[in-house]
Amino acid sequence: MIGGGLAGCEAAFKAAEADTRVTLVEMKPHQFSPAHHSPLLAELVCSNSFRAGNVENAVGLLKEEMRRLSSIIMAVAVETAVPAGRSLAVDREKFATEVTDRISGHKNIRIIHKEVRHLPQEGTTVLATGPLTSDALAEDMEGLLGEEHLHFYDAIAPLVTLESIDFSRAFYASRYEPEEGDYINCPMTREEYEVFFQALTTAQQVPLKPFETPKFFEGCLPVEVMAERGFQTLLFGPMKPVGLIDPTTGQRPFAVVQLRKDNTEGTIYNMVGFQTKLAYEEQERVFRLIPGLRQAEFVRLGSIHRNTFINGPRVLTPYVQFARAEHVFVAGQISGVEGYVESAAMGLLCGINAARLAHGQALAAPPRTTALGSLVAHITASASRDFQPMNVNFGLFPPLEGRVAKKERGAAYARRALADLDKWITEVIMG
Ligand SMILES: Cc1cc2nc3c(=O)[nH]c(=O)nc-3n(C[C@H](O)[C@H](O)[C@H](O)COP(=O)(O)OP(=O)(O)OC[C@H]3O[C@@H](n4cnc5c(N)ncnc54)[C@H](O)[C@@H]3O)c2cc1C
Secondary structure, eight states: OBOOSHHHHHHHHHHHHTTOOEEEEEOTTTSOOTTOOOSSSSOOOSOOEEEEOSTTSHHHHHHHHHHHTTOHHHHHHHHTEEOOTTEEEEOHHHHHHHHHHHHHTOTTEEEEESOOOSOOSSSOEEEOOOTTOOHHHHHHHHHHHOGGGEEEEEEEOOEEEGGGSOTTSOEEOBTTBTTOOSEEEEEEOHHHHHHHHHHHHHSOBOOOOTTOOOOOOGGGOOHHHHHHTOTTGGGGTTTOOTTOOBTTTTBOOSEEEEEEEOSTTSOEEEETTOOOOBOHHHHHHHHTTSTTOTTOOEEEOOEEEEEEEEOHHHHBOTTSEETTEEEEEEOSGGGTBOSHHHHHHHHHHHHHHHHHHHTTOOOOOOOTTSHHHHHHHHHHHOOOSSOOOBOOOGGGSOOOSSOOOGGGHHHHHHHHHHHHHHHHIIIIIOO
16 A cells, blocks of 8 residues: 555555455655645545535435445544534544554554555556555656546535526537537626626635646646736637527527536536636536526536546546556545545545455456445546546446435435445345
C-alpha cells in the first residue's frame, strides 16, 4: 500500500483483516505535501466533517455501505465523533491517532516511512497517494499512463440535474444541426446577458492557496476570467450563439449557455466551458440568472484546485486496476473520486480486491446500484469527454424503475442499494 491517508489506511486494514501481509509505505514524517502537517496516518487535511449521516442522502448511503463492509475509517469516525447535527464530524486528532494505533498495532501490517518514487514493477500494490502525490512518483506514473492521462488540476464546471432544467426556456440542438439533440441550450436576450455579465464579473472568487498557482491554459480559463477580458469575450467563447436558432423565437439568441450530457444515463448535464473559481454560494446565485437554470439543482459546483488524478475511464479496468499494470489497484482521490468518504470507500474496495488477488480469488465488483458501484462506474466507465473527479451523488446511480416522487427518491435508491449490497456481501465477499 503506497500512502497512509484515508484510502491507504482503509485498504491496508481491509487486506490485513483478510489474512494478507501488508506493507504500508508512507512518506511522512520525512516528507510532507503542502497540505499535510501531522505525522499521523489518516490525516484530515481540511474540514473535520464526513458530511451527511442519513441514507436518503448519497454520501450517507455510501457510509452505511462502508459500515456493512466493516470499514475502519467509519468505525473510528463514529467512535471519535463530535456533535455536528445530522452530519458526522470527528475530533481530528483523536481520529488520526486511533486509526494510526489500529494500523500500526495490526499483526499483519508493517509500516515503512519513506517516499515511493517509482511504481513497483510487481507484487500486488494499492496506489493511494492522494491529490498531492509527490512529484517523483507522479512523474513515474506519467511514464506508465502517458501525460494526457494524468491531471494536476481540477478545472470543474458545474453539473446540473436534467430534471431541474426549465425547458420552457431551453431547447435541444447541436450547433448547426438543429435536429441533433446532443446539447441542451439555454438562450439569453441581450438584456439577460447584461445582467448575467455584471453579476459574473463582480462575484466573489475563492482565493488561491499558496501552493496553488495554476497556470490557466487558454482552452480552460475560468469563465469569470474570460468575462473580465471584456463584454464580448464570452460571446465568442463558451456562450457563442452561432449555429443555433431558438425554436420559441425562430431567431438566433444573443448568447447561449450549452449543457452536455455528463453520464451515460443522461440524468446529469455539465455547463460547457463554465469551469470556475467563484465561491460556491456565488455560483448558485450567478448561474441561476441564466433563464433555463433558474431552478437548477447543482449536483456539483465548479472549482479549480490542485489535484493529482488519473483519467480513470481511459486507464482503469472495471476492478480499478491500471489496465497496463494489473497488479496495481488505484484507491482514493487519485482514482478520480472526490472527498474523504469517497476516497476511503475506494480504499476499502481496493483492499478487498488486493487481498483476493493475493489469495488467488476472483476479483469482486460491487453491484452497479450501490453507491460504491456507482462511484466505480464513474471512475472506470464515465462517458464524459472531460473526465473530472466527483463526489458521490444520486445522479451517478442507474435510474429507479417507474415513477417515484422526488421526495421519496433518496429512500428508494437506498433500499435498492442496501438490498443488493447485502446479497453481494453474502454471495461474493463471504461466499
Ligand atoms: C487542500 C485540500 C483540502 C481538502 N479538503 C477536503 C475536505 O474538507 N473534505 C473532503 O471531503 N475532502 C477534502 N479534500 C479532498 C480529499 O478528500 C482529501 O484530499 C482526502 O484526504 C483524500 O484521501 P486519500 O487517501 O486519497 O489521500 P491523502 O489523505 O492525501 O493521503 C495520501 C497519503 O499519501 C502520502 N504520499 C503521497 N505521495 C507519496 C509517496 N510518493 N510515497 C509515500 N507516501 C506518499 C501522503 O503523505 C498522504 O499521507 C481536500 C483536498 C485537498 C488537497
